Amino acid sequence: MTSESRRLLLCSDMDGTVIPYAAPEDADARPRLRALCRHPAVALAYVTGRDAELVREAIAQFDLPTPAYAVTDVGACIWRVDAAGDWTRWDEWQTEIAQDWRGQTQEQARPLLADWAGLTLQAEERQQPYKLSYYWDMDQCAPDDVLTEVQTRLQPLGWNTELTLSIDAHQRVGLLDVLPRRATKRHAVEFLQAQLNYTPDQVVFAGDSGNDLSVMESHVHSVLVANTPPEVKAEGRRLAADTGQADTLYIATGGVGYGNGNYAAGVLEGVAHFCPRWADDLRQTTASA
Numbered sequence: 001m002t003s004e005s006r007r008l009l010l011c012s013d014m015d016g017t018v019i020p021y022a023a024p025e026d027a028d029a030r031p032r033l034r035a036l037c038r039h040p041a042v043a044l045a046y047v048t049g050r051d052a053e054l055v056r057e058a059i060a061q062f063d064l065p066t067p068a069y070a071v072t073d074v075g076a077c078i079w080r081v082d083a084a085g086d087w088t089r090w091d092e093w094q095t096e097i098a099q100d101w102r103g104q105t106q107e108q109a110r111p112l113l114a115d116w117a118g119l120t121l122q123a124e125e126r127q128q129p130y131k132l133s134y135y136w137d138m139d140q141c142a143p144d145d146v147l148t149e150v151q152t153r154l155q156p157l158g159w160n161t162e163l164t165l166s167i168d169a170h171q172r173v174g175l176l177d178v179l180p181r182r183a184t185k186r187h188a189v190e191f192l193q194a195q196l197n198y199t200p201d202q203v204v205f206a207g208d209s210g211n212d213l214s215v216m217e218s219h220v221h222s223v224l225v226a227n228t229p230p231e232v233k234a235e236g237r238r239l240a241a242d243t244g245q246a247d248t249l250y251i252a253t254g255g256v257g258y259g260n261g262n263y264a265a266g267v268l269e270g271v272a273h274f275c276p277r278w279a280d281d282l283r284q285t286t287a288s289a
């Protein structure tokens with residue numbers, strides 16, 4: 001029997017959050033995360049820059065728990081995943097975010113950015129109708145200069161656009177995503193919460209990088225895993241404090257009974273912090289694969 005008070009919508013970034021990079025990962029971290037996500041009261045949503053195909057690849061490659069929902073392409077698409085493993089695009093989300101671009105798609109924006117040397121278009125499979133993605137030259141262009149240049153060039157369209165700069169620490173490359181203003185990870189998490197009738201204390205988000213920070217300044221209970229780069233932690237703290245949301249941001253440290261705080265262990269530590277009703281289940285000593 002699923003108790004209403006135990007309902008949990010666990011929203012997690014993938015790369016660097018449940019997919020490990022170079023920092024040490026506890027051997028039991030992912031098995032324990034899989035055990036949590038098998039609980040009938042838990043719904044898992046990945047919230048990621050990956051597209052749907054790359055999400056499925058990562059689940060198989062890293063033996064990650066199967067999600068019930070997936071926010072892909074940094075918020076440009078939301079999918080429902082049924083018990084048979086079939087993915088269905090959530091059309092209401094497309095309608096919701098399309099308003100910001102006045103019925104147009106990224107095709108209209110490309111010519112305005114095409115001749116600027118600071119940007120290189122990412123592969124076509126990385127583009128979506130409501131997402132335009134580039135690499136930015138970190139050696140030549142400061143982040144503020146990129147944002148200013150792109151904003152100026154897109155101004156004639158009259159769109160409400162969200163520009164997200166992040167750094168893929170793994171591949172040491174800068175990423176720019178041009179999205180409708182509503183298509184943030186934050187708004188996608190809020191959309192899921194509202195559509196699925198979760199209360200705020202039944203939702204936890206976990207991340208590790210710049211494109212997760214939109215959630216950190218919201219009311220959503222948010223976790224930065226311990227392996228998050230120091231500058232992202234500092235920015236998360238600043239954003240949360242500036243918006244009066246300091247108590248809804250938790251930075252995992254490890255050493256408090258849930259593992260070393262990195263990757264999936266940090267996600268579990270964050271769930272235990274925000275949802276004391278889950279804490280006993282999540283203690284490392286009670287883990288089962």
Ligand SMILES: [Mg+2]
Nearest residue numbers: 013015016209
């Ligand atoms: Mg990440």
